[in-house]
Amino acid sequence: MSAIEILGLEKTYLVGFWTKRPKRALCPLHLTVEDGEIFGFLGPNGAGKTTTLKLLMGLVFPTAGSARLLGKEWTDPEVKTQIGFLPEQPYFYDHLTANELLNYYAQLSGVAAKERSRRVAATLERVGLKEVEGVQLRKFSKGMLQRVGIAQAILHDPKLVFFDEPMSGLDPIGRREVRDLMEQLKHEGKTVFFSTHILSDAEALCDRVAIIHQGELRGVGAVEDLTSSVQGKVEVIWLGTQVPASMKALGAECHITGDTVRAIIDESQQDAAIDALRRERLRLVALTPMRTSLEAYFVEKLRRAETTAGSTK
Amino acid sequence: MNRRRASIIAGVCLAISLAFSVVLLIYCDRVRPQSALEEVLYISSPKVLKRASLGYDGLLADIYWTRAVQYFGFRHHNGESSYNLLAPLLEISTQLDPHLVVAYEFGANFLAPAPPHGAGQPERAIRLMEFGIQNNPADWKLYYDLGFVYYMELQDYGKAADAFARGSKVPNAHPFLRLLAAQMAEHAGEFDTARMMWSATYQNSQDKLIRQNAVEHLRALHVDEDVTHLQEAVSRFGERTGRLPASMAELANAESLPGIPVDPDGHPYKLTPEGRVEVRVPDDFPFATKGLPPGFKPQPKFHSQEQ
Amino acid sequence: MKARIVHIASNTFREAVRDRVLYNLIAFALLLSGASVLVGQISIDIEKLVVINLGLTAVSLFGIVIAIFIGIGLVSKEIEKRTLYTVLSRPVRRWEFIVGKFFGLAGTLVVNTFFMAIGVFAALFFVSHKFVRTDALILVALYFIVLEFFIICSLALLFSSFSSPLLSAVFAFSLFVIGSFAEDLRGFAGMTHGFTRWLATGAAYLVPNFSAFNVIGSIAHEQPVAAQLILLNTVYALFYSAMALSGAVLIFENRNLK
Numbered sequence: 001m002s003a004i005e006i007l008g009l010e011k012t013y014l015v016g017f018w019t020k021r022p023k024r025a026l027c028p029l030h031l032t033v034e035d036g037e038i039f040g041f042l043g044p045n046g047a048g049k050t051t052t053l054k055l056l057m058g059l060v061f062p063t064a065g066s067a068r069l070l071g072k073e074w075t076d077p078e079v080k081t082q083i084g085f086l087p088e089q090p091y092f093y094d095h096l097t098a099n100e101l102l103n104y105y106a107q108l109s110g111v112a113a114k115e116r117s118r119r120v121a122a123t124l125e126r127v128g129l130k131e132v133e134g135v136q137l138r139k140f141s142k143g144m145l146q147r148v149g150i151a152q153a154i155l156h157d158p159k160l161v162f163f164d165e166p167m168s169g170l171d172p173i174g175r176r177e178v179r180d181l182m183e184q185l186k187h188e189g190k191t192v193f194f195s196t197h198i199l200s201d202a203e204a205l206c207d208r209v210a211i212i213h214q215g216e217l218r219g220v221g222a223v224e225d226l227t228s229s230v231q232g233k234v235e236v237i238w239l240g241t242q243v244p245a246s247m248k249a250l251g252a253e254c255h256i257t258g259d260t261v262r263a264i265i266d267e268s269q270q271d272a273a274i275d276a277l278r279r280e281r282l283r284l285v286a287l288t289p290m291r292t293s294l295e296a297y298f299v300e301k302l303r304r305a306e307t308t309a310g311s312t313k
Numbered sequence: 314m315n316r317r318r319a320s321i322i323a324g325v326c327l328a329i330s331l332a333f334s335v336v337l338l339i340y341c342d343r344v345r346p347q348s349a350l351e352e353v354l355y356i357s358s359p360k361v362l363k364r365a366s367l368g369y370d371g372l373l374a375d376i377y378w379t380r381a382v383q384y385f386g387f388r389h390h391n392g393e394s395s396y397n398l399l400a401p402l403l404e405i406s407t408q409l410d411p412h413l414v415v416a417y418e419f420g421a422n423f424l425a426p427a428p429p430h431g432a433g434q435p436e437r438a439i440r441l442m443e444f445g446i447q448n449n450p451a452d453w454k455l456y457y458d459l460g461f462v463y464y465m466e467l468q469d470y471g472k473a474a475d476a477f478a479r480g481s482k483v484p485n486a487h488p489f490l491r492l493l494a495a496q497m498a499e500h501a502g503e504f505d506t507a508r509m510m511w512s513a514t515y516q517n518s519q520d521k522l523i524r525q526n527a528v529e530h531l532r533a534l535h536v537d538e539d540v541t542h543l544q545e546a547v548s549r550f551g552e553r554t555g556r557l558p559a560s561m562a563e564l565a566n567a568e569s570l571p572g573i574p575v576d577p578d579g580h581p582y583k584l585t586p587e588g589r590v591e592v593r594v595p596d597d598f599p600f601a602t603k604g605l606p607p608g609f610k611p612q613p614k615f616h617s618q619e620q
Numbered sequence: 621m622k623a624r625i626v627h628i629a630s631n632t633f634r635e636a637v638r639d640r641v642l643y644n645l646i647a648f649a650l651l652l653s654g655a656s657v658l659v660g661q662i663s664i665d666i667e668k669l670v671v672i673n674l675g676l677t678a679v680s681l682f683g684i685v686i687a688i689f690i691g692i693g694l695v696s697k698e699i700e701k702r703t704l705y706t707v708l709s710r711p712v713r714r715w716e717f718i719v720g721k722f723f724g725l726a727g728t729l730v731v732n733t734f735f736m737a738i739g740v741f742a743a744l745f746f747v748s749h750k751f752v753r754t755d756a757l758i759l760v761a762l763y764f765i766v767l768e769f770f771i772i773c774s775l776a777l778l779f780s781s782f783s784s785p786l787l788s789a790v791f792a793f794s795l796f797v798i799g800s801f802a803e804d805l806r807g808f809a810g811m812t813h814g815f816t817r818w819l820a821t822g823a824a825y826l827v828p829n830f831s832a833f834n835v836i837g838s839i840a841h842e843q844p845v846a847a848q849l850i851l852l853n854t855v856y857a858l859f860y861s862a863m864a865l866s867g868a869v870l871i872f873e874n875r876n877l878k
Contacts, residue, residue, distance in 0.1 A: 057709045059877040061316070075315050077711045085709035091701050093631070095638040107627040108710045152706055162709075316873055319715050323870040330863035335825045337856045341832065342806060345849070349803045349831040355841045357669070376804060383807045 001071045003160050003191035004033035008065035009055050025051045027216045028065060033193055033208075038186050040206035041195035042298065048215040049195035050088055053164050057085055070160055081110050084153035088164040090145060094138035098129055098148055101137060102155055109156040119155060127151045128177065142169040150181065161185060163194035167201055179205055203294040211301055218301045226297050233290040234270050236263045239283040246276040260285060350384055353377075353401040359408035366409070374410030377402055381416070385423055386522060392612055394429035400437045407441065411448035414455065415520055417441060421458035422514070422523045425466040429612070430599070435466040453487060454517060456480025460493065461510060470501040489513060504538045525615045532577045533600035536592055540604035543574060543582060543590040557588040624712055625720040632724020633731075636690055641728065644682055645735050651678055656743040667747035672758060672840040675740035680765045680836070682736070683729055684796055687769050690728070691776025692788035694721045695868075699877055708877075715869040722777055722865055729769045737762050757839040760850065764833040767857035771828050772796060774864035781868040781875070799830035828860055 008028040014020035026048045033039045043049050054060040056067055056074055067074040070082055092101055102120040111119055124130045127147040132140070140148065146169050153161055166182075167175045182192050182205055196202055202209055203223060210220040219226065238261055243254045247263060250272060254263040265273050267289070277284050341348075356362055366373045381402035388396060403424065406416045423431045425438040442459040449455055460476035463469045474497035481490035489509070496506045508531065515527035546568050550558050558564040561584045565573050573581045580593040582604070592604045599611040636642075655674050659667040695718070698704040707717065740758065745751065775795055779788035798805065805827060809820035833853055835845055 054705075054877070057705070059705060059708055061874075061876055077315065077713055080709060080711040083709065085706065087702065087705040087709075090706065091703055092706070093635065093703055095635055104627065104631055105706065105710065108624055108707065108712050110624075110711060149706075315713075319713065319873050320870055323715065323866045323873065327863055327866035327870060330859040330866060333859040334856060334863060337852065337859065338806070338825055338829055341829070341852055341856075342803075345846075347803065347807075348849070349834070352834070352837040355837040355843070357666075357841075376801065379808075380804060383804075383811075387807075 001035065002032045002068075003035045003037075003070060004031070004039075004056075004193060005068040006031040006052075006056075006065075007067060009052065009062050009067055010064040011051055011055060011060065012063045024215050026055070029212075029217055031210055031217065031220065033191060035191055036186065036189055037207040038182060038192045038205050039194070040202035040209035041193060041212065042197065042199065042202055042209055042294075043195070043212040044197055044302070046214075047212045049212060050164055051215075052212070053085070053087075053162055053195060056162065081156065082159045084156070084158040084161040086149045086153040086161075086163045086166055089168060090149040092137050092145070092148060092152075094136065097134050097136050098124060098140075098151075099133040101148065102151060105152045106155055111156050119157075123151045123155045126154075126181070143171060143174050146170055146174070150178065154185070158190070160191045161193070163192065165196055166194055167196065167198060175201070199294045199298055209294070211298060213302050219297075223294065226294065233264050234267050234273075235286070235288045235290050236265060236273050236277075237261070237285040237287075238277055239285055242280070242282065244276055244280045244282070246279070247273065250276070264290065347384055347387060350380060350398055350402070353398055353405060356401065356405060359405045362405065363409050370409040374406050374413055377409065378406040378413055378416050381406060381419065382520075382522070385419075389522075389614075392429070392614060396423070396428070396432040399424055399432045400434055400441075403441060404437075407444060411444070414445070414449060414452055417445035417455055418458055418518055418523060419520060421462050422526055425462045427466070435462055438462050438466075451483055453480045453483045453485070453490060456483065457487075457490060457493075457513065457517070461514065464497070464501070464510065470497045473497050473501075487513075487517070504534055508534050529598075529615055530600050533598050533602070535577050536598050536601045537603045539574060539576065539582065540590050540592075540601075544603070547584070547588050547590065551588070557586075558584060560584060621713075621716065625716050625723065628712070628717060628720025629723035629727060632694070632721050633727050636725070636728040639690070641686060641690065642732065642735075644686060645732065645739075648678055648682055648736055649739055652739050652743045653746075656746050660747050668744065669840050671740070671743045671747050673836060675736075675743060676758070676761050676765070676836045676840075679733060679736045679740065679762065680768065680834075683733060683765065683769050684772055686732065687725065687729055687772040688776050688789055688792045688796075691725055691773050692780050692785045692792065694725065694777055695780040695872065696783065696785055696788065704877060714873045718777065718781070718865060718868050718872055722773060722861075725773045725777070726770055729773065730766060733762060733766055733769070754842040757842065757845065760845045761835050761839050763850075764835060764853055767853055768830060768833045770857050770861045771830075771864070774861040774868070775828070778864045778868040778871075781871045795828060796830065799828040800834070801831060802827050802829045803831040829856060832856075 006029050008030055009026065010028045011024075011026040013023045013025055015023045029052065041049050041052065051060065055062050056069065058075055069079050072079045093104075096104065099120060102123060103116060106116045106120060121130070121133075124133050127150055129144065129147055129151065132144065137145070137148065146166070150163075150166065153163065163182075166178050170178060179201065182194070185192050206223055208220065208222050209226065211218045239259060240261060241256055241259065243256070243261060243263070247254065247265075250265050250269045254261055256262075263273070270287070274284065274287070362373070363370050381399060384402060385396060385399055400420075403416050403420045407413055420438050420441045424441065425431060425433075425435040427433040439459065439462055442455060442462060445452075445455045446459065456476050456479050460473040460480065463473035463476060474494050477490050477494035477497065480486055481488075481494060493506075493509065493513075496509070500506050511527045511530045511534065515524050515531070518524055518527070543564075546564060547558065550564060550567055553567075558567065561573050561582060564570075564584065575581050576592050576598075578594070578597060583591045583593055585591060590604055591606055592598060592601065595601070595605045595609050596612060596614075598604075599614060601611075605611075652671070652675050656667075656671055659670045698707075704717075708714065737759075740762075741751075741755075744755065744758075772792065776788060776792045779791045783791070802824065805820070805824040809817060809824040812820050832849065835849075839845065
């Protein structure tokens, strides 16, 4: 069973005061997310990522289409006991303490009374907020609020978790922690669906990604597949500051940084390069095949979409 | 879809509760009409109310005045015979706005007369008039109203004359005030004087109820006068012939009247076998004092419709 | 289902308390004790009257203000601040949210009124030095005031579900004022003709009938309240609140949350 099946979900808004003009926020979207994977939903700002999430959460009603979450209709309220949601830049009842807030959410999610305090404590521990559990949320920093957001999303041990821009507002340590958490969730057998515009995060974490732009899906697939349109290049790094003539002859692009040189050569010339270095008695540090970065794929897809579509509307 | 089901249930609940609320209000109004008005009985000090109204006393005066009119009109229409909230309503209205002249007029016409035609509180009406005069000394109509109450309800012709005289001294007073003052002295109890008063009231008021009331009184005066004269004719006939006339036609003939006398509605007067002159439909003349069958109690309803 | 409503209600109550709503009780206490001491010293033979009139009027007005000011933000604030997202992503039905909020606010007002009632009776004892049987009428007046609160809460919630806090406050307050003259309005409507009659009658019967709930003047003079009125008002408040809440649910169920 797929964790998420989006069947033609579509949203058109009517904007304007006197005359209403339709504005397409999401074109009919067809997407499937498998059980147990970390799925990245990528796109620039305003692409329709948050709209999709809001549609799935039932906060906004689709113009057409439907979806199934964990095999049930997305409007079924009981499904929500198995789902966690972290909205973008979340805001919580700031008159409550972290403990009270999570307790409230646990109550609403139907966590049994006996279990509640244990779960809340464990979750607070997990997101690193145990020390401030009695502090009112109005005193929390942005990063702390983000952690609270994550906490309330996983508190009731849901099978499927939705994160909207989970890394926003976090410092590098925080981001690392969130990434680790997401991997842990995957190890626990949960499915994670998260939207972001930061591609390096997606590249590092996701099994599969989808790219959305101006409400339209531009590409879906496993990260390796998308980035394995390998340029056929190889990166060679060696100690020293010299660039042997033989390397230059291979047509390599060389960059000297500090005490290493980095050169990019064709895959076919791999062996010739190694020989060249050995002849010159230069110490080889690394030899790495280069993959298209997700970023390049992303930019490519967007650019192509724009040229085929003509004007950008 | 769950949302649709919830919407339908909510819509149905809305419709049902709305229906019940409206039905309850209709029932409430029928069973306890104007019940909220009773609170006027417990406003011990209109002055406090005036202060509490935070400067909106004009508006509040209008509200209480409108309530007074509705209160009286409603009860009058339903044939009620008591109007014990009228005095407090008028008093509060005039305390809030002492220049509400029409309220004093209303008091003179409906506070003073005895039930079922009014609240039967002539003293209170007098006090109201005096308060009105105190606050509006240049309004001749208030002196007229004061005199009116003395004349109509208390039959105190001396004080009535005083009031009319005071009023006649006000600049721009209507000339008939001087006339009325003079009439009081000698012709107080006559039909013509009463007719003059009611015509004056009719002409000088804008209020629908007051005018209708005046019209009814004029009609009654007409009947009273007619019946008096006809009754005198019957007596004369009796003296001449030693018996009662057999019918109105015979009496008309004997008196050389142009035709059978009719009342203001055009119905001929009756002559009973006992020799009494009566109107055909007594109910149409609630204020008539003559020409009514013995033991007849008038209903305080207005017959004529003021256009 | 019921558990969720209770949780939402208690959270709403907690929010009101933490918002320092109950501090209004201090202002109330000051007002009432000041007045009691004042009339006690002047001794103009109407101390009891003043205490009851002033006390009950204050209970009513303070409560209406609180009901409106908290009520108008109940839904619109949550939408604006997006605290609603994390609530609705849980198995909470939208109608449960509205009903829970209503009971939370109504509960806050009942608690507030309870404390104020103690204040009124305390002030009464202070000026009269004893209680008489007719003082129980004050409880009836308080009951009617609480019923008024229920109606106002439901209306504030209704407006909050689709309108901004400022407009909601204006609407709710206007309906309170107009509702106090509801009986007059019905009378006027009866006197109009034609199309105006339709409009006026419609408005007159839709407006909440607050004129029937205000018995402060008469019970201050120890006049009894008809049992019939108590029953009528209770049932009316029930249906009217249900109506406004149904409206709120209807709107909220179909609202796209931006």
